[in-house]
Amino acid sequence: MVLYGFEFSEKYKIPVLIRITTRMAHSRAGIIRKDSKPQNKIKLPSNMRQFVLLPTIARKQYKVLLKNQEFFEKESENANFNQYIEGKNKSLGIIACGIAYNYVLENYSDRNVPYPVLKLSQYPLPRNMVEKIFSNCEEILVLEDGYPIIEELLKGFIFKGKNVKGRLDGTIPRDGELNPNIVGNALGFPDTKGAPIPEIVANRPPSLCNGCPHTDSFLCLNEALAEYPKGNVFSDIGCYTLSALPPLESVNSCVDMGASITMAKGAADAGLFPSVAVIGDSTFTHSGITGLLDAVNDKSPITVIILDNATTAMTGGQTSSATGKIKDICKGLGVEENHIRIIKPLHKNHIENTAIMKEELLYKGVSVIIPYRECIQTLNKRMREKFKNKERIIAKQ
Numbered sequence: 001m002v003l004y005g006f007e008f009s010e011k012y013k014i015p016v017l018i019r020i021t022t023r024m025a026h027s028r029a030g031i032i033r034k035d036s037k038p039q040n041k042i043k044l045p046s047n048m049r050q051f052v053l054l055p056t057i058a059r060k061q062y063k064v065l066l067k068n069q070e071f072f073e074k075e076s077e078n079a080n081f082n083q084y085i086e087g088k089n090k091s092l093g094i095i096a097c098g099i100a101y102n103y104v105l106e107n108y109s110d111r112n113v114p115y116p117v118l119k120l121s122q123y124p125l126p127r128n129m130v131e132k133i134f135s136n137c138e139e140i141l142v143l144e145d146g147y148p149i150i151e152e153l154l155k156g157f158i159f160k161g162k163n164v165k166g167r168l169d170g171t172i173p174r175d176g177e178l179n180p181n182i183v184g185n186a187l188g189f190p191d192t193k194g195a196p197i198p199e200i201v202a203n204r205p206p207s208l209c210n211g212c213p214h215t216d217s218f219l220c221l222n223e224a225l226a227e228y229p230k231g232n233v234f235s236d237i238g239c240y241t242l243s244a245l246p247p248l249e250s251v252n253s254c255v256d257m258g259a260s261i262t263m264a265k266g267a268a269d270a271g272l273f274p275s276v277a278v279i280g281d282s283t284f285t286h287s288g289i290t291g292l293l294d295a296v297n298d299k300s301p302i303t304v305i306i307l308d309n310a311t312t313a314m315t316g317g318q319t320s321s322a323t324g325k326i327k328d329i330c331k332g333l334g335v336e337e338n339h340i341r342i343i344k345p346l347h348k349n350h351i352e353n354t355a356i357m358k359e360e361l362l363y364k365g366v367s368v369i370i371p372y373r374e375c376i377q378t379l380n381k382r383m384r385e386k387f388k389n390k391e392r393i394i395a396k397q
Contacts, residue, residue: 021145023177024099081121084129089114093137100143103183142166145178213373216345218243218250224357236260238280239314258287264302265295274361277304282312282320296334301364309375317378330368339367
């Protein structure tokens with residue numbers, strides 16, 4: 001699909017999205033890699049203004065897009081990602097989207113589904129196939145992971161007297177991920193609970209790693225804020241967002257990258273005191289710097305805690321653009337140097353670190369606290385590599 005998507009994009013000069021639903025992201029399978037194609041030669045586009053978003057240009061581009069819609073629909077009918085599978089029992093027609101098709105098959109031991117099935121994997125909807133399953137079957141069951149997108153789109157097709165079942169009428173739960181058991185229930189199988197889930201793979205609430213430096217930082221923050229009303233800590237996206245959950249329950253928001261500082265600023269400007277932003281080191285350089293600059297310019301009374309664990313921990317330990325630079329960046333933005341406090345988040349420093357946080361919370365301007373300690377996971381990995389290298393050196397000697 002990805003290779004086809006690239007070809008489609010080149011053919012029609014439009015962006016193509018590969019839509020990965022939650023359940024698909026949680027699954028795995030063996031794949032066969034196809035030979036990659038050579039990269040296109042770098043050249044300027046023939047239409048030098050295609051990415052200039054002026055109204056007069058946008059109107060022309062939109063006309064081209066509308067003209068191409070009929071070709072998009074033909075591609076959807078003929079590309080083989082959408083398939084109509086015949087079935088003898090016409091009392092029900094199944095429209096199964098993406099991985100939902102696999103779940104239908106899993107409910108039949110011989111993988112032979114008695115009902116007609118329309119397997120959908122490409123937009124726009126293949127009108128001819130949709131009309132065929134509606135005309136041949138008494139009622140329709142729509143199976144899709146996530147939002148009922150296809151089910152909503154089918155409202156644009158006029159089919160009188162047809163009962164369409166799915167998430168919108170409650171046949172499929174309106175929320176949650178799709179799975180074979182839910183599909184089995186919708187198909188009328190009496191017992192599709194399956195075997196009990198082994199404890200080793202049962203769902204567990206997410207939590208910070210044992211030894212995570214963020215734990216010590218939030219324990220200090222919780223104590224520093226104990227005398228104030230709750231609801232004044234704005235978080236960003238990262239491992240530290242897990243501090244919203246027990247046992248820490250430290251933060252009160254998580255919206256998008258960079259939002260912690262801007263939300264804290266807005267709350268402080270509206271009168272909230274104290275107003276605290278919590279953001280990671282890599283997220284700070286990604287989207288937090290501009291918010292801090294605004295706070296400095298407006299002299300907003302906020303305390304910004306930049307959790308520096310020297311990596312981009314949440315997504316695998318990539319290099320952080322902020323390593324070794326956070327203090328200088330804050331100074332360059334105009335934060336007063338005596339209100340840029342660097343602390344070591346360790347249990348033995350708890351009393352001292354808590355006192356620093358209490359002190360900065362009282363400051364009626366922009367203050368920055370930087371708890372610095374390497375991520376426990378990258379530290380362990382680095383130490384293992386160091387030990388292996390030492391063993392190699394000894395072996396050579």
